[in-house]
Amino acid sequence: MTGNNAGDSTAAATNLDAAVIGAGFAGLYALKKLRDELGLDTLAFDKAGGVGGTWYWNRYPGALSDSESHVYCYSWDDELLRTWPHKSKYVPQPEILKYLEHVAERHDLYKDIRLNTGITSAVFDEDAARWQLTTDDGQTYSAKYLVTAVGLLAATNIPKIEGMDRFKGKIYHTSRWPSDAGIEGKRVGVIGTGSTGVQFITATAPVVNHLTVFQRSPQYSVPVGNGPLSEAELEEIRRDYPKIWEGVRKSALAFGFEESTRPLASVSDEERERIFDKAWAKGGGFRFMFETFGDIATDEAANKAAQDYIRRKIDQIVNDPETARKLKPNDLHAKRPLCDSGYYQTFNRDNVSLVHIGENPIVEMTENGIRTADGVEHELDILVFATGFDAVDGNYKRMDLRGRGGLQMRDHWSEGPAAYLSIGTVGFPNMFMVLGPNGPFTNLPPSIEAEVEWISDAIGYMERNHVATIEATPQAEAEWVRTCEEIASQTLFPKADSWIFGTNIPGKKKTIYFYMGGLGAFRDTLAAVANDDYRGFTLERELVNATTG
């Protein structure tokens, strides 16, 4: 039974077997596995007022998955797969939230989730070999296992702008969108044109009085191709699910389509154009980059062909040549690929203006809006930050998280985060990260499942074999990071500035945040490590077991 000492700050820590931080896709599944399959006393904590993680927080207009609905879900609940009524090809935020709330209800998870409860500190007590947790309302918990499911796009990033406190209007971050935002009929400014910005801009332009888009860098975006899923299509998906999931688990990107191996140079110019046209008509950012040709992300000439195609599309779509010029990127098409529901078309509207702050930087905020270097004051009622996240390690550094010898995670990762298999890091025994640094770059639920299942198996092994602690070795971690670096260096991704290498945040070190070897290879490695007695981890037996033989 899990105890509760709510309201009694002097009470001794509540003892748990396992504590899970986060109640999104990762935390919900971790709670389910540890509690229901291993029978461990487990509690999950989330500072949010509900479950859902990303989809609890990101309620901005236009919020939509860019993974297709039938693979942006769990694969482990057969009955749910056969009955959940996916309505459209991509999933709007309210639908994903509804799905995750349904999962929590259906599996009776709520009773073991403490919502509105932030974990402010987690400290490893070496003598007891247990984690000591403190919540933001002063409660304390002790747990042998700590699963951090804190999200890789969850720690908000708000850049500092001179004079921000002078602004008399309202300021919102897209991931903290208030239900009474009241943007209709207002003069709205938005900073950022990444995945969120592109969705937000397209959705809000028709309802605001005026939208001023402050673009930090131009983006390659392709149509998302969203639309309703018919009953017949859904039936077909349900019938094919075993095959679909098998393909997803073996694939590189886990997006549920066959990744192309065809080199771009292997086809004629006409054929290339036909393939791109087909992908543009069908939609999907990952599809455009990875289903068309096998080398857009690895070969500069192939990448250039994709860039040129999208630049031509921008020229065709955008009426004003100067606006089109500003919208056209000139760098590699090597960020997380974007897709949209009419992004470039939005700039043909009379009530939308584009300020390229890459060329004409923001100088300050005034009482009335934003002043740019050309001296223009852009008057606004509301400023929206679509500036994304302190990705991957952000939430780890925002907690007081201490491992062996009081080692602070902030210090441990001061030169950039590193982890073994994205799950363990040196000096933090019995802490299991889901989607920690150096994890797969994919459609994420299948990677979350792979990691949670591995973690649950490892904890099961520890329980059966009286293992007190498990900890990544420095050699294994360094080797894994090298592997990630080597694989990334064979792609074009490190050559583009983006959050996937930490370069969206001034001062954040450019480093390798992902394993780009694909989910299939990642799963094989996880299995091989477990089968090889948890190679690369040090396991210490419990003393009681050692003395009793």
Ligand SMILES: Cc1cc2nc3c(=O)[nH]c(=O)nc-3n(C[C@H](O)[C@H](O)[C@H](O)COP(=O)(O)OP(=O)(O)OC[C@H]3O[C@@H](n4cnc5c(N)ncnc54)[C@H](O)[C@@H]3O)c2cc1C
């Ligand atoms: C707008 C947007 C669109 C996205 N679209 C896609 C997509 O189409 N496909 C895709 O694969 N991925 C997408 N992602 C990534 C998405 O984050 C993952 O797919 C997935 O939802 C991650 O689940 P998670 O459980 O790991 O983390 P999250 O859903 O981020 O949940 C983490 C939770 O941890 C909680 N938490 C963190 N620190 C603490 C603390 N100290 N104490 C208590 N609670 C804490 C947070 O409140 C949060 O609720 C998108 C992300 C965003 C922001």
